[in-house]
Amino acid sequence: MTALELNKPVHPMVSVPEAIRIVLHETARILLSNSRPTECVKIDAQSVRNIVNRTLAADVIQREPGYPPYRASIMDGFAVSSTSPQTKYQVVGKILTGDSHLATITTSDDPPAHYVTTGAIVPDQYDCVVPIEECQLVSDGAFVIVQKESLVKDKWIRPPGCDIPGGSIVLKAGHKIDAVSLGLLLQSGVQEVELVCPLVVGVLSTGNELDVNDTSTTDHWAERQLGKIPDVNRPMLLSLLGDTWGACCRVVDLGIAVDSDRHQLARVLETAFLDCHVIVTTGGISVGETDIVEDVLVNDLKGRLHFGRLHMKPGKPTTFMTLPVENERDRIVFCMPGNPVSAGVCTHLLIRPCLELLFHGPASSPDNNGDSLDEQIRRTVENAWIHSEFEAQLTHDVALDVERPEYARVVVRRRASGICQVSTTGVQRSSRLMSMRDAVGLIVLPQGSKTRPKALAGETYLVLQTDHCNSSLAPITVQSSRHLSKPSKSFSVAVVVLSSIEAQAESAGAERMSELADRVAYALSGSKSGSVTTIKCEQYEGPIDESFKCYLEDKGRQADFVVVLSSTSKGSFRRHSAAAAYIRSILTKPADSMALQVRRGSAAKNNGSAIFETVIGYFPVNEKGFLVVLLAEMGLEGGLGNVRGLLKHAIKIARNKE
Ligand SMILES: Nc1nc2c(c(=O)[nH]1)N[C@H]1C(S)=C(S)[C@@H](COP(=O)(O)OP(=O)(O)OC[C@H]3O[C@@H](n4cnc5c(N)ncnc54)[C@H](O)[C@@H]3O)O[C@H]1N2
Ligand code: MOO
Numbered sequence: 001m002t003a004l005e006l007n008k009p010v011h012p013m014v015s016v017p018e019a020i021r022i023v024l025h026e027t028a029r030i031l032l033s034n035s036r037p038t039e040c041v042k043i044d045a046q047s048v049r050n051i052v053n054r055t056l057a058a059d060v061i062q063r064e065p066g067y068p069p070y071r072a073s074i075m076d077g078f079a080v081s082s083t084s085p086q087t088k089y090q091v092v093g094k095i096l097t098g099d100s101h102l103a104t105i106t107t108s109d110d111p112p113a114h115y116v117t118t119g120a121i122v123p124d125q126y127d128c129v130v131p132i133e134e135c136q137l138v139s140d141g142a143f144v145i146v147q148k149e150s151l152v153k154d155k156w157i158r159p160p161g162c163d164i165p166g167g168s169i170v171l172k173a174g175h176k177i178d179a180v181s182l183g184l185l186l187q188s189g190v191q192e193v194e195l196v197c198p199l200v201v202g203v204l205s206t207g208n209e210l211d212v213n214d215t216s217t218t219d220h221w222a223e224r225q226l227g228k229i230p231d232v233n234r235p236m237l238l239s240l241l242g243d244t245w246g247a248c249c250r251v252v253d254l255g256i257a258v259d260s261d262r263h264q265l266a267r268v269l270e271t272a273f274l275d276c277h278v279i280v281t282t283g284g285i286s287v288g289e290t291d292i293v294e295d296v297l298v299n300d301l302k303g304r305l306h307f308g309r310l311h312m313k314p315g316k317p318t319t320f321m322t323l324p325v326e327n328e329r330d331r332i333v334f335c336m337p338g339n340p341v342s343a344g345v346c347t348h349l350l351i352r353p354c355l356e357l358l359f360h361g362p363a364s365s366p367d368n369n370g371d372s373l374d375e376q377i378r379r380t381v382e383n384a385w386i387h388s389e390f391e392a393q394l395t396h397d398v399a400l401d402v403e404r405p406e407y408a409r410v411v412v413r414r415r416a417s418g419i420c421q422v423s424t425t426g427v428q429r430s431s432r433l434m435s436m437r438d439a440v441g442l443i444v445l446p447q448g449s450k451t452r453p454k455a456l457a458g459e460t461y462l463v464l465q466t467d468h469c470n471s472s473l474a475p476i477t478v479q480s481s482r483h484l485s486k487p488s489k490s491f492s493v494a495v496v497v498l499s500s501i502e503a504q505a506e507s508a509g510a511e512r513m514s515e516l517a518d519r520v521a522y523a524l525s526g527s528k529s530g531s532v533t534t535i536k537c538e539q540y541e542g543p544i545d546e547s548f549k550c551y552l553e554d555k556g557r558q559a560d561f562v563v564v565l566s567s568t569s570k571g572s573f574r575r576h577s578a579a580a581a582y583i584r585s586i587l588t589k590p591a592d593s594m595a596l597q598v599r600r601g602s603a604a605k606n607n608g609s610a611i612f613e614t615v616i617g618y619f620p621v622n623e624k625g626f627l628v629v630l631l632a633e634m635g636l637e638g639g640l641g642n643v644r645g646l647l648k649h650a651i652k653i654a655r656n657k658e
Helices: 016-033 047-051 179-188 233-245 262-275 293-300 340-360 373-382 502-506 510-525 546-558 572-586 592-605 607-611 636-654
Strands: 038-042 077-080 088-095 112-116 128-131 135-138 143-146 169-171 192-196 199-206 249-257 278-282 304-307 319-323 331-336 389-394 406-414 420-424 441-445 460-465 491-498 532-540 561-566 615-621 624-632
Touching: 016 304, 016 319, 016 331, 016 340, 016 373, 038 047, 047 179, 077 088, 077 143, 169 179, 199 233, 199 262, 199 340, 233 249, 233 278, 233 340, 249 262, 262 278, 262 293, 278 340, 293 319, 293 331, 331 340, 340 406, 340 441, 389 441, 406 460, 420 441, 420 460, 491 510, 491 546, 491 572, 491 636, 510 532, 510 561, 510 636, 532 546, 546 561, 546 572, 546 615, 546 624, 561 572, 561 636, 572 615, 572 624, 592 607, 592 615, 592 624, 592 636, 607 624, 615 636, 624 636
Parallel strands: 088 112, 199 249, 199 278, 278 331, 389 420, 491 532, 491 561, 561 624
Antiparallel strands: 038 192, 077 112, 077 128, 088 143, 135 143, 304 319, 319 331, 389 460, 406 420, 406 441, 441 460, 615 624
C-alpha cells in the first residue's frame, strides 16, 4: 500500500446565508467590473421565440410612426367625414383588414363612405367610423344613412402610434424577454435586437467509481464492475441548470474525470476554463485521500477560495472559488459534494442565485450616481433575486442535527385555513436521492442541542422553495429575505426563576437552569444562533421586598432585559401574585400593552398560564434603565415570542437612548 496523504486543509464552516451573500458578492463584482459581451440577433415572426428568457443588452426603440403604423378602425362599420352636411353617404368601396387602401372614385353628389372592418386602414379623408349597429343601408347597399349623433370627430379610429408612440422605449436594456416582450418586439418594428451573450456553464463529475462504459448495448446494471456506480450528478445538474437557463446559457457536459490522476483533472479543468464562465464540479471535495479537486484548483490553476465548507446538512464540503483568466472575466467555480442530494440542494441554494444574477442582473438596476464599485456591488447584492420563501408548520417531530442546521426536503400541503403544512420526505441521508423526489422546498431546521433535540410537530419554520415551476409565490430579493436577514444587534438577558418557598427544598439543578435559559433565548430570538445572549439563569429564593428590588437592580446592571419566571411548583401562584404587585409598584414606566401581548401569547401556548398576571416595564438603575418582565414559565415561548419584534425598541427606550 502506498503511503496515505491526509493533510488536507480543514476550512471553517460558513453559514448558508453568509455563503449566498459571498457568492452574490463575487458574481456582482465580476459583472460590474467587466462589460457584458453582447450579440445582435435578427428578429422575425419565426425566429423571435428563440430568444425567450434572454436578456436585452440595449433599449428597444419603437420605429416611426409608432404602433399601429396607420390610422386603424376600432369597429366594423363605415368610415365617414363627421363634418358633412347630411347623414346619407354613398358607399364607394370597402376596406377589409389587411387591404392596402386604394383611392376610390365618387360617382354621386352624396358624400362618400367606405365600409371598414376592425383594424382596417381608415383613409385620411375620413375622421370618424360609425359602427354598423348605428347605420342603415339603403338602395341595396349603395348608400348608408348614419345616426346624426354617431358623427363625432376621431370616433372609433386609432391614430398611428396611439398604442406605442414612435421613438418611445418599448423594452429597456436588462429586460428579460418573456411572452409579452415577444409581441412587443414584433410591434416595435425593429429588425434586430442586442442581447447579452449566452454564458457557458460546464458540469463535470469526478470519481473513479463512476461508470464510464457505454451502457446502451449491455445490461449494464448486471455487468457493471463491483464498486462502480452510475454518474447521477452530471445528468441531474445539466438538466437542472439547462431547464431553467437553457435559453440564456449554453450548458456544457464536461464528462467524467477520474480522481486518481491529478494531471488529467487539471487538464480537463484548464480546457474548460477557456470556454466556460461558470464551472460546476461534483465529488472529490471532502477530506479523503482521493479528494483532490480543491488542491488542483487552488495549487495548479490558481483558484481563489472564498469558502471551503458550509455549516449545513447536506452539503458540508461545498466549496466556492473564482479563477482569474487573462483579459477576460474571472471564472466562477462551484465544487459540489459527490453525494447527489448534497449536490442538488447546494445547486438550488447557491448556483441558481448566481446564474440568475449573471443572466438577468439585479431586480432593480442600481442607479450608479458615480458610486464606488464597492457600493455598486453592495446594492447589486441587496437587489439580487433569490429563492422564494414561506413559513410552514411541521406535521411531525424531526430530530435536529447537533452539528449543523439542516435544509431538509419537504412536501407541502396547503390547508383550507391558509396554513401551510410541510412534511419531510423520509430519511434525509445525503446519498438518498429519494429524499428529493416530489420535494418542493427545503425547510430550514436549526442546529439541535441537548436541551433542544427535536423540532416539534406544529412548530413553524421557514421553507425555501426549490420547485420554481409550480410556484405561485413571488420571487424575492436578498434584502427582503428572512433567511438572509442579518441577526439584529444582540441584547443580553438575565433569567430569574422565582421559586416558591415550598419548593425551595428541592432546589433546581444546573441542567434545569440551563434548559430554561435556552428556552428564553430561543423564544426571544426565534433561533438558536439568534441575537440573544443569556447572561445567567438562577433561582431567587429571597423575600419579595426591598431585597428583591436590590436583586433585580443587580441583574439590570448586567443585562438589558431581566426575565422573571414563576415556576409551576406548589405555592408558586401566591408568590407570583406578590411579585407582580411588588414589581408593578416599583416600575417607573409600565408597558401594559406589551404585558397583554405576553399574556395572550403564553395563554395560547398553555392555557394554565392565563391565571398568572404578566407585568412588564422599565426600571431605573443608575442613570440607565432596564426592561423587566414577570411571567409564568408555562407557555413562555408563546408569551416572549409575541413581543420578540418589539423588544429591541423597548430595550432602547429602557436604556434612555430614545
Ligand atoms: N472524514 C470526513 N469524511 C467526510 C466528511 C467529513 O467532514 N469528514 N464529510 C462527509 C460529507 S458531509 C460529504 S457530503 C461527503 C462528500 O464528499 P466528496 O464531495 O468528497 O464526494 P466523494 O467522496 O467523491 O463522493 C461522496 C459520495 O457520493 C458518490 N458520488 C460521487 N459522485 C457521484 C456522481 N457523479 N453520481 C452519483 N454519486 C456520486 C460517491 O460514490 C460517494 O458515495 O464526504 C463525507 N466524508
Ligand atoms: O454534507 Mo454531507 O452532504 O451531509 O452528506
